[in-house]
Amino acid sequence: MNIRPIAFLWLSILVCGCGRPVRPEDSDVPEEVRTLISSYQGLVKGYAKGRILFKKGDPIIFDDGKEKTFTEKLAGADIQDMFSIPYSRENDSPDYLQDAGRIRCEAFLKRIYGDSEKAVKANLVTVKWFDGQKIPFNRVGGAADSLRAVFIDLQELPEEFHDYCRGASSFNWREVRGAKQMSAHSFAIAIDINTEYSNYWRWDNPDAGELDRIGHKNRIPEEIIRIFESHGFISGSRWYHYDTMHFEFRPELLP
Numbered sequence: 001m002n003i004r005p006i007a008f009l010w011l012s013i014l015v016c017g018c019g020r021p022v023r024p025e026d027s028d029v030p031e032e033v034r035t036l037i038s039s040y041q042g043l044v045k046g047y048a049k050g051r052i053l054f055k056k057g058d059p060i061i062f063d064d065g066k067e068k069t070f071t072e073k074l075a076g077a078d079i080q081d082m083f084s085i086p087y088s089r090e091n092d093s094p095d096y097l098q099d100a101g102r103i104r105c106e107a108f109l110k111r112i113y114g115d116s117e118k119a120v121k122a123n124l125v126t127v128k129w130f131d132g133q134k135i136p137f138n139r140v141g142g143a144a145d146s147l148r149a150v151f152i153d154l155q156e157l158p159e160e161f162h163d164y165c166r167g168a169s170s171f172n173w174r175e176v177r178g179a180k181q182m183s184a185h186s187f188a189i190a191i192d193i194n195t196e197y198s199n200y201w202r203w204d205n206p207d208a209g210e211l212d213r214i215g216h217k218n219r220i221p222e223e224i225i226r227i228f229e230s231h232g233f234i235s236g237s238r239w240y241h242y243d244t245m246h247f248e249f250r251p252e253l254l255p
């Protein structure tokens with residue numbers, strides 16, 4: 001579905017911080033901001049003076065104006081940087097450093113989903129999973145509802161696909177392995193499916209740094225990946241730095 005007309009509709013009824021409606025023809029509203037407003041409806045409220053306005057909390061600067069390298073973006077992205085690597089649903093062999101979605105603006109995720117372990121916990125609901133497992137997930141922004149929709153579709157797949165999904169894990173307030181940034185699991189918007197069928201670049205290349213050239217591996221069937229993607233989840237199998245068990249709710253990258 002093309003979200004642009006929806007984004008336009010939204011923008012036409014939103015009022016920006018300067019007190020007048022944000023109109024589609026406003027050249028000072030970047031396309032990424034329109035995408036955020038339509039992807040996080042009711043939570044991202046508008047744009048004024050280079051800042052994103054939220055339902056709750058202070059505005060956050062959209063573009064800090066700094067040119068960043070790949071590793072600088074991983075360590076400290078602004079909101080614009082989150083869009084700097086486009087996500088492709090067709091990409092089963094990502095090019096060097098094509099890690100769409102690994103670049104996260106921590107301030108943005110904290111503002112949407114909770115800025116502490118306690119705040120995120122207050123937003124948790126459980127989602128039914130295989131073998132009666134209950135997955136804690138963030139209810140904000142439709143994340144948990146989207147995971148519920150994923151589960152319904154996964155159950156429709158033939159039995160042999162279900163093994164890939166068993167024994168999942170989700171919420172864990174922690175930093176990304178090898179980085180000083182909070183993991184998407186901290187916000188309860190990411191799920192790791194069965195590690196038995198998973199490949200992770202750090203397991204295969206324990207001595208490699210972020211800029212070293214590595215090969216690509218994935219054993220998760222495309223059928224499973226496509227179901228997650230159809231409900232707003234990106235797949236770590238589409239990353240150069242593959243993490244194939246990992247699915248993360250990032251609707252702004254899958255418009």
Ligand SMILES: [Zn+2]
Nearest residue numbers: 190191192246
């Ligand atoms: Zn993960």
